[in-house]
Amino acid sequence: MHPLLFHFGRLAVPTYGVLTAIALLGGLACAVLQARRTGASPEKLWNLGLIGIIGALFGSRLLLVLTNYDAFRAHPFWVLGLANIPGTWIALGGTVIGILAAVLYALAEGLSLLGVADAAAPGLALAFGINRLGAFCGGLDWGRPTTLPWGVTYRSFIAYLWYRVPLGAKVHPVQLYDAAASLLIFALLLAMPRPRAGELAGAWLFLYGIARFFIEFFRGDEAPVLAGLTLPQMLAILAVLAGGALWLRRPLASPLPATNA
Numbered sequence: 001m002h003p004l005l006f007h008f009g010r011l012a013v014p015t016y017g018v019l020t021a022i023a024l025l026g027g028l029a030c031a032v033l034q035a036r037r038t039g040a041s042p043e044k045l046w047n048l049g050l051i052g053i054i055g056a057l058f059g060s061r062l063l064l065v066l067t068n069y070d071a072f073r074a075h076p077f078w079v080l081g082l083a084n085i086p087g088t089w090i091a092l093g094g095t096v097i098g099i100l101a102a103v104l105y106a107l108a109e110g111l112s113l114l115g116v117a118d119a120a121a122p123g124l125a126l127a128f129g130i131n132r133l134g135a136f137c138g139g140l141d142w143g144r145p146t147t148l149p150w151g152v153t154y155r156s157f158i159a160y161l162w163y164r165v166p167l168g169a170k171v172h173p174v175q176l177y178d179a180a181a182s183l184l185i186f187a188l189l190l191a192m193p194r195p196r197a198g199e200l201a202g203a204w205l206f207l208y209g210i211a212r213f214f215i216e217f218f219r220g221d222e223a224p225v226l227a228g229l230t231l232p233q234m235l236a237i238l239a240v241l242a243g244g245a246l247w248l249r250r251p252l253a254s255p256l257p258a259t260n261a
Contacts, residue, residue, distance in 0.1 A: 001152070003138040003159040014162065019134025024053055027127030031120045038118040038200065044109050045119055048102050055101030060094025092231070114246075117201035122189040125204055129182035136175035139165035143172030144220040164221070172218040181211035202246030209239030 005015040028049040035042040067090065106116050135141050136152075139159035151170035159165045185207045189200055213236040216222065222230040229237075 001137050001139055001154055001156065001159060003156055003162060014138055016134040016138035016140055019137065020131050023127040023130035023134070026130060027120075027123035028053070029123070030126050031123035034119045034122055034200075038115050038195070038197075040111065040115040040119045041109075044111060045116065048105050048109075048111070048116060049120070049123075051105050052098040052102035054098075056094045056098025058094075059097030060090055063090050063093045089231070092235075112197070114197040114201065118195060118197065118199065121200040121204040122186055125182050125186035125189060125208065128208070129179045129186060132175045132179035132182065136173060136179070139163045141175055141178075141219060142166065142221055143174035143218050145169055146172045148172070166220075171220060174215060174218045174220075177215050177218065178212070181215065182208065185211070198246040198249060202243040204243070205239040206243030206247065209236040209243060212236040213240070 002015050005013050005018050007013060028046065031049055032042045032046050034040075035045045102116075103113065106113055132141075139154045139156070140163045142154070142163070142165040147170065150173065152173045153170050154160070154165045154167055157167070160167050165171075185204060188207070189204060192200065192203065195203075213233050216230050216233045216236070219230070222232060225231050226234065
């Protein structure tokens, strides 16, 4: 594939990093466009998205420094690298920090959390889809070995150096499975007519949780952590439960008004 997009001298710009940036901006722009549909403020949603993104980036880098302090002291600028991937736990911690920052901003501005979540859901699906395309180009989150005709073979030493993808072995293009699922969910969310509060967020959590749970069986870089399940699979189960809870809380149809005899 193409893990290196281009470079200036010693500065290497990875394809994954560039597509991740595009994913974040595209998802944020989509959320702002969705704001009017869900009754949220486009301006405040833009600010909230930026706060969440910046919080997640700084949070993940802070956790990266804390867990690799000796390496950071020896190479201070390593933490700013675009190619290094901190790992599932670091990425999860950064995401939690970003979500907390966004929630605090929403509460301070008096925004409806369900309205914000509904506006963000299609943008998140779009961002996940673009991000997974970047992961496929770079070799990140590679799949299990396969003999299927659509298997892919990575041969770039840079992909191995940055993401430890096995070279010369035919593997599942699991990133493309994930991207296809996210983009399909994105289209379904846009097609939902006049959603009630919490429906879009619930649908995204439920559908993506199911898709991600089964896609994880084709990944080759993630080891089980509990009961044979990987961390992403455990998070997927939580997403399905949360999405189902949001749908179950939907208000029932209003009763017909009483008529005077």
